[in-house]
Ligand SMILES: Cc1cc2nc3c(=O)[nH]c(=O)nc-3n(C[C@H](O)[C@H](O)[C@H](O)COP(=O)(O)OP(=O)(O)OC[C@H]3O[C@@H](n4cnc5c(N)ncnc54)[C@H](O)[C@@H]3O)c2cc1C
């Protein structure tokens with residue numbers, strides 16, 4: 001069978017895939033195909049009808065569908081092809097895609113470069129092992145969101161939400177406005193995993209109680225949920241006997257985390273980072289398989305779509321550079337893998353307080369530029385300092401007023417600093433956080449000023 | 458004094474607002490936070506988003522939002538105005554669905570072309 005080789009195939013038509021395809025197109029790549037399994041573009045944004053998108057990128061507050069349509073409209077004016085209702089079922093490391101659709105059946109597509117933008121999926125009930133019956137009325141929060149906002153079903157009258165991730169918080173407000181009673185939001189950690197603005201606007205505004213350091217220890221009822229028992233947990237997240245409370249409800253929403261969707265990536269032998277659940281990427285968003293790039297929630301879970309857009313534009317640009325380079329040199333001499341043992345890379349090491357960084361490594365074969373490093377901390381920090389170190393010396397430090405695991409942070413390691421590292425032969429850079437002593441509060445910081453998002457807006 | 462979390466940007470600064478001192482704000486890191494703190498104490502307002510019934514479109518619900526913030530205590534009354542609305546496809550994003558909801562001067566508009 002003759003297979004046409006496209007320049008670029010993007011898997012997934014959510015905000016990540018849309019931004020990546022557009023930026024590659026703007027860089028001069030014309031033969032681009034987006035493959036999307038849903039019957040429309042936009043990904044998760046179609047069900048996120050609340051506002052709060054785009055403050056950063058468009059400097060205005062949009063709803064999910066509005067944010068998506070800006071990109072979908074731009075795409076219309078391009079030559080990017082879109083295959084809807086088409087699911088990629090397999091990807092190989094030589095960039096062959098096996099896809100199925102009801103219109104074309106089974107097809108094989110091939111490309112010079114592939115961008116993974118499959119997003120993530122929700123963690124279901126199984127992995128968290130909540131005891132009790134198996135009744136109807138238990139939904140993941142995003143599933144309930146789709147039912148209510150797109151398909152027009154009401155999910156229940158009295159709900160308890162397990163987990164305080166953003167989707168759970170958004171749904172607490174949504175169900176309340178739809179006339180349901182939301183009795184509690186129960187969070188096992190001593191802090192919420194959601195954005196502060198969502199705690200205020202979704203829980204406080206409607207007097208919905210948030211139980212921190214609590215979890216559901218029993219689900220009651222069959223065939224429909226009739227109630228839940230919640231208990232306080234200790235520092236090791238074990239329920240404390242004697243703290244049980246019964247809450248009568250007919251619906252339980254689970255907002256217990258998102259998992260990057262990487263079955264396809266694994267099938268293509270792409271190295272996965274166990275901390276993020278997504279592919280290991282370099283500063284160009286290239287994975288361990290050369291020519292396959294990744295961006296958006298498939299790499300790591302983002303809380304702001306604006307960052308997804310920035311990251312994905314970068315991935316699109318990198319893929320375009322590769323494609324245009326192949327076209328001009330007509331050889332494949334740009335093959336190398338960042339995870340090879342003797343690859344020329346600087347590893348980014350997670351020091352104190354850091355749970356992961358993206359990118360995970362800096363590829364020295366790629367043209368160096370200022371590198372944005374995204375990371376999350378593993379606990380809440382007050383006024384603190386982020387240190388960037390190599391060997392025994394500190395290269396850079398950044399001040400932050402507050403860091404929480406629920407909010408992704410970003411620092412920029414500039415080109416000069418990177419060149420310094422290279423000239424000294426360092427192959428590791430460590431990022432770490434320390435909390436400032438309380439007494440330092442009033443001390444004048446001689447380091448670079450932290451620009452707050454509010455000022456940028 | 459009222460304690461608040463600023464929700465203008467994701468940083469979520471912890472603010473203290475002193476109404477008795479002409480709404481002086483503490484804890485903000487930028488001017489937008491100061492304005493938010495004052496308004497949140499004087500007259501808290503929110504953009505409201507919801508959905509309405511639509512016929513003849515790909516999905517049975519069409520997303521809508523208020524085109525300006527609505528006073529917080531009016532939220533439930535304002536969303537009630539959507540209960541009996543049923544649109545017919547095609548609609549364009551920005552079309553008015555309910556005009557001057559509950560006399561607030563604020564309209565509900567669609568947020569998606571369907
Ligand atoms: C409920 C919720 C609320 C949020 N609220 C906010 C907010 O208020 N403000 C904000 O800025 N951000 C918010 N976010 C975050 C932001 O929306 C996401 O980070 C962003 O949508 C991720 O984009 P993505 O393109 O990576 O993934 P997605 O939007 O999930 O897109 C992935 C796409 O890939 C497709 N796909 C997957 N696998 C395949 C396959 N095998 N073949 C073909 N297609 C495939 C999927 O169908 C989907 O369309 C929210 C997210 C959620 C879930």
Ligand code: SF4
Nearest residue numbers: 454463466470486490
């Ligand atoms: S005060 Fe400024 S920086 Fe702080 S949360 Fe508000 S807008 Fe953001």
